[in-house]
Amino acid sequence: MVGPRGVRKAAVVALFLLPSAVPLLLFTIAPMFGAAWISLHDWNLQSPMRWTGLDNYTRLLGDAATRDALLHTLYFLGLYLPLVYVLGLALAVGLNRRFPGRSLVRSMYFLPVVTSWVVVALTWKWLLNPANGLVNHALEAVGIPGPGWWASAGWAIPSAVVASVWKDAGFVMVILLAGLQSIPEEYLEAARLDGASAWQTFWRVTFPLLTPSSYFVVVISLISGFQVFDQIYVMTGGGPAGASRPLVQQIYDLTFRYGDAGGASALSLLLFALILVVTVVQQRLLRRWVTYV
Amino acid sequence: MSARPWLRLHRAAALIAVAALALAGCSKGSATKDTSEGGVTTVRYLTFSAAPDHLDDLNGIVAAFEKANPDVKISVQTAPYKDYFTQLQTSIAGGTAPDAFELDYQNFVTYAQAGSLADLAGPAANDKTWQPSVLSPAALDAFKHGGKQYGLPESFSTVVLIYNKALFDAAGVAYPTADWKWSDETAAAQKLTDKAKGVYGDYQPVSFYEFYKAVNQAGGTFLSADGKSATFNSPQGVAAAKWLIGKPGATMPTLTEIGNTPDFDTNLFKAGKLAMWHNGNWQFDTLKSVPFGWDVVVEPGDAQKASAVFQNGVAVSAKSSHQDAAFRWLNFLTTSEQTVTARINSSWELPPLADASKLSGYLDKTPPSNRKAVMDALGKQSLLPVIAKEQQMQDIVNDALTKAAGGADLQKTLDDAAKQVTALL
Amino acid sequence: MSRRLLAAVLAVGALLMIFPFVWTFVTSITAGGDVLTTPRLIPEQAGLDGYRKLFEVLPFWRITVNSLVLAVVSTALLLITSSTAAYAFARLDFPGKNVVFVAYLATLMIPMQVLVVPLFIEVRAFDLVDTYASLIVPTIASAFGVFLLRQSVAVLPRELDEAAFVDGAGHIRIFLRITLPLIRPALVTYGLFAFMSSWNAFLWPLVVIRSREFMTLPLGLASLSGEYTVQWNAIMAGSVVSIVPILALYAVAQQHIVQSVAQAGLK
Numbered sequence: 001m002v003g004p005r006g007v008r009k010a011a012v013v014a015l016f017l018l019p020s021a022v023p024l025l026l027f028t029i030a031p032m033f034g035a036a037w038i039s040l041h042d043w044n045l046q047s048p049m050r051w052t053g054l055d056n057y058t059r060l061l062g063d064a065a066t067r068d069a070l071l072h073t074l075y076f077l078g079l080y081l082p083l084v085y086v087l088g089l090a091l092a093v094g095l096n097r098r099f100p101g102r103s104l105v106r107s108m109y110f111l112p113v114v115t116s117w118v119v120v121a122l123t124w125k126w127l128l129n130p131a132n133g134l135v136n137h138a139l140e141a142v143g144i145p146g147p148g149w150w151a152s153a154g155w156a157i158p159s160a161v162v163a164s165v166w167k168d169a170g171f172v173m174v175i176l177l178a179g180l181q182s183i184p185e186e187y188l189e190a191a192r193l194d195g196a197s198a199w200q201t202f203w204r205v206t207f208p209l210l211t212p213s214s215y216f217v218v219v220i221s222l223i224s225g226f227q228v229f230d231q232i233y234v235m236t237g238g239g240p241a242g243a244s245r246p247l248v249q250q251i252y253d254l255t256f257r258y259g260d261a262g263g264a265s266a267l268s269l270l271l272f273a274l275i276l277v278v279t280v281v282q283q284r285l286l287r288r289w290v291t292y293v
Numbered sequence: 294m295s296a297r298p299w300l301r302l303h304r305a306a307a308l309i310a311v312a313a314l315a316l317a318g319c320s321k322g323s324a325t326k327d328t329s330e331g332g333v334t335t336v337r338y339l340t341f342s343a344a345p346d347h348l349d350d351l352n353g354i355v356a357a358f359e360k361a362n363p364d365v366k367i368s369v370q371t372a373p374y375k376d377y378f379t380q381l382q383t384s385i386a387g388g389t390a391p392d393a394f395e396l397d398y399q400n401f402v403t404y405a406q407a408g409s410l411a412d413l414a415g416p417a418a419n420d421k422t423w424q425p426s427v428l429s430p431a432a433l434d435a436f437k438h439g440g441k442q443y444g445l446p447e448s449f450s451t452v453v454l455i456y457n458k459a460l461f462d463a464a465g466v467a468y469p470t471a472d473w474k475w476s477d478e479t480a481a482a483q484k485l486t487d488k489a490k491g492v493y494g495d496y497q498p499v500s501f502y503e504f505y506k507a508v509n510q511a512g513g514t515f516l517s518a519d520g521k522s523a524t525f526n527s528p529q530g531v532a533a534a535k536w537l538i539g540k541p542g543a544t545m546p547t548l549t550e551i552g553n554t555p556d557f558d559t560n561l562f563k564a565g566k567l568a569m570w571h572n573g574n575w576q577f578d579t580l581k582s583v584p585f586g587w588d589v590v591v592e593p594g595d596a597q598k599a600s601a602v603f604q605n606g607v608a609v610s611a612k613s614s615h616q617d618a619a620f621r622w623l624n625f626l627t628t629s630e631q632t633v634t635a636r637i638n639s640s641w642e643l644p645p646l647a648d649a650s651k652l653s654g655y656l657d658k659t660p661p662s663n664r665k666a667v668m669d670a671l672g673k674q675s676l677l678p679v680i681a682k683e684q685q686m687q688d689i690v691n692d693a694l695t696k697a698a699g700g701a702d703l704q705k706t707l708d709d710a711a712k713q714v715t716a717l718l
Numbered sequence: 719m720s721r722r723l724l725a726a727v728l729a730v731g732a733l734l735m736i737f738p739f740v741w742t743f744v745t746s747i748t749a750g751g752d753v754l755t756t757p758r759l760i761p762e763q764a765g766l767d768g769y770r771k772l773f774e775v776l777p778f779w780r781i782t783v784n785s786l787v788l789a790v791v792s793t794a795l796l797l798i799t800s801s802t803a804a805y806a807f808a809r810l811d812f813p814g815k816n817v818v819f820v821a822y823l824a825t826l827m828i829p830m831q832v833l834v835v836p837l838f839i840e841v842r843a844f845d846l847v848d849t850y851a852s853l854i855v856p857t858i859a860s861a862f863g864v865f866l867l868r869q870s871v872a873v874l875p876r877e878l879d880e881a882a883f884v885d886g887a888g889h890i891r892i893f894l895r896i897t898l899p900l901i902r903p904a905l906v907t908y909g910l911f912a913f914m915s916s917w918n919a920f921l922w923p924l925v926v927i928r929s930r931e932f933m934t935l936p937l938g939l940a941s942l943s944g945e946y947t948v949q950w951n952a953i954m955a956g957s958v959v960s961i962v963p964i965l966a967l968y969a970v971a972q973q974h975i976v977q978s979v980a981q982a983g984l985k
Binding site for chain 1 (some may be wrong): 378382385386403404407408409547548552555681682684688692696699
């Protein structure tokens with residue numbers, strides 16, 4: 001039996017949760033079920049849908065294009081995630097100190113986050129041009145032969161990673177800065193009074209107290225990294241010859257260019273399952289690591 | 294601590310949200326307000342070719358049409374070409390397709406085959422002003438599918454060889470002529486290229502759109518006559534791919550240099566550092582004021598002449614409840630005097646008229662003085678291979694060409710690509 | 719590392735960061751409409767053609783106001799729905815809380831590219847195609863915001879709530895009077911991101927908007943590309959115009975984030 005107390009409690013939970021739960025249910029989860037329904041059909045968005053059961057799934061699981069796209073996505077993620085986190089953390093810690101012109105410098109580091117991808121891609125393709133780019137000139141000067149960057153199959157994804165890390169580090173920085181601000185000054189003071197060095201203070205106080213923000217950054221970057229598309233698209237167009245095509249590009253092309261919305265939906269659900277499993281496992285692993293005050 | 298100002302802020306946020314939701318609820322946009330009021334039918338027309346530069350021209354045509362047809366109103370919707378088909382397909386999927394819309398020839402078959410286009414025979418019979426003889430029969434045929442007219446040809450552009458006279462003069466090379474073959478172009482390009490000065494003899498992208506016509510130029514075919522298999526891996530196809538791949542790095546900048554910068558070729562030509570440029574008549578306006586002489590000629594062939602032609606058409610949605618009114622608008626849009634005049638005066642793409650003399654206004658303009666080449670190219674058209682899975686085919690061919698340009702074995706790469714394309718047919 | 723050295727390193731890095739923005743700006747005032755083959759800091763011929771084009775071709779003020787109103791409304795909605803849910807996940811107990819939270823996160827795991835079509839069909843069933851409402855609909859709630867704010871609520875010391883409880887305050891009062899003011903840095907940070915994502919949204923507005931009077935900035939900028947040619951200076955001018963408000967917002971937001979340090983010390 002639920003007493004009046006229970007009803008009251010449930011009402012409070014509903015009051016706090018429903019404003020977000022209802023729109024998410026209606027405008028994200030319902031379309032997700034829509035996509036699941038489409039994934040069981042052969043559909044080109046125009047002709048009537050034709051029921052095909054699980055055909056789309058079996059076809060895609062054995063497909064070389066899917067496997068390549070998955071590998072490209074994982075390769076991107078494996079490079080991107082650690083780099084963007086470490087750089088963002090370094091920026092946040094560095095820019096949390098007081099120095100003249102700090103606000104201005106912070107804004108400058110935030111600029112790439114708001115600069116349009118079109119321009120970012122132009123800039124980095126120019127810097128990373130294998131023939132006459134500044135980066136390869138610099139490498140040559142110290143005797144290292146520069147790689148083919150975005151023009152070569154092997155280096156196309158690392159090129160996109162470089163540009164993405166450069167662009168997104170400011171985003172990570174802003175979140176971690178907000179986290180740093182919420183660390184009570186007394187804790188740092190106490191550590192200093194105990195004679196801890198800056199390095200020790202960072203590892204023993206700052207970093208553990210920053211774990212809730214870090215946890216957020218890692219989970220969100222992982223979820224969005226699995227869905228990488230725009231960055232690679234503007235840097236390489238998925239090329240050369242498909243060598244850097246990620247899963248979401250495959251999904252977009254199947255839907256809107258190849259007349260295979262069913263296959264695209266099936267592929268998204270497979271991607272969904274993969275991200276969900278990784279996120280849940282990661283939650284289990286990281287939860288112990290997160291420190292709350 | 295004072296929480297009050299903060300509380301006020303939060304309340305303001307709540308107010309904004311509620312007010313906005315109430316306001317936004319039901320105000321439909323002008324382009325989709327419901328149709329057929331007071332005996333006036335509204336036809337929604339979606340276009341990619343009007344924005345950004347020719348919206349005023351289109352509005353002029355719309356005004357002329359509405360004046361002649363007071364019972365029909367045209368509501369113009371625009372989408373950029375790059376994203377046009379994403380929007381159009383989503384509309385069709387949601388059952389809200391515009392009554393009439395533009396389609397380029399390469400996408401026409403996909404839409405016709407999917408059943409999204411209305412057979413125009415019925416609406417045409419109901420339109421007393423319809424005179425198919427005004428339009429070029431070949432162009433009308435291009436927008437037939439399975440023997441039925443599913444679209445009307447609206448405009449065309451052709452690809453020609455644009456050349457910088459000053460560079461030819463300086464190098465003492467004779468200007469290109471309509472009789473040129475590939476070997477003439479190569480020989481001239483080599484003489485004109487001066488890498489020390491950053492001057493290049495030639496520019497032709499390594500891509501599907503150049504490749505299919507080069508296969509024709511070499512005397513081969515892209516698809517078999519029955520359309521059931523890909524034949525671009527023939528010796529002629531290999532020759533065509535070699536012709537394209539041989540240029541970058543030799544008489545043309547490398548693909549890496551080009552891949553860096555948008556409009557690389559346009560800038561190179563305008564800077565007076567490119568002697569020969571395979572590009573379309575849509576560039577004429579851009580080149581109007583360059584400080585050197587230039588002209589155009591039909592592209593060189595090899596075994597035969599074959600030029601690329603891009604065509605846009607217009608179609609009526611199979612689901613539209615105003616098909617007759619939509620057809621009347623498309624009839625006006627493709628055949629009326631107002632349209633022809635507007636297109637010629639504003640250097641928009643040209644209407645495919647049966648009587649080419651009506652385009653004299655366009656041909657008399659200079660530069661280039663040899664504008665006639667645009668029409669000659671149309672006469673030597675290399676028909677674009679169009680299949681239901683067009684985009685996929687183009688991606689496969691583009692990837693194969695990129696691989697071959699990167700040093701992969703040419704015959705094997707083309708064989709693989711042909712196998713993949715045949716599987717799509 | 720000495721403070722001065724650190725400042726120097728950070729400043730040099732910052733110069734690298736602003737370079738593409740400067741390039742954008744320089745291209746936007748380059749006459750002729752070509753993108754610069756090699757980035758230059760001073761254009762050979764400067765002009766405001768790009769900006770003029772924005773006003774000639776687009777109903778530019780209308781578009782900017784649309785984007786602004788939408789971004790403000792969607793940010794307001796997101797701040798409300800995310801902060802309440804964040805409080806629920808961090809402070810309330812209810813059965814299946816972890817499962818519900820994972821379900822929230824799950825809404826981030828399907829790419830928008832594939833949700834567009836079913837969502838469009840749904841919005842069409844509600845007869846909302848080509849309305850302001852259709853633009854707002856997918857931005858009322860976001861698991862991203864819930865998650866970000868939950869982390870910041872979770873780190874607040876529980877003693878504050880408990881003291882208020884003893885004084886007879888309920889959850890609503892605690893949420894409004896204690897939690898919200900204390901998570902201000904996170905709210906401001908999230909507000910900034912919420913604003914940005916609405917400001918930059920492209921795919922959904924593209925498919926759901928038909929009328930020019932409802933066009934948003936990204937749609938307007940995309941419409942500057944023709945079938946064969948692109949007006950680069952106009953596109954770059956549009957980029958400059960669309961970046962500046964966000965930067966201004968960031969500058970303001972920063973002040974709020976910094977101020978809150980003093981507040982945190984007060985407790």
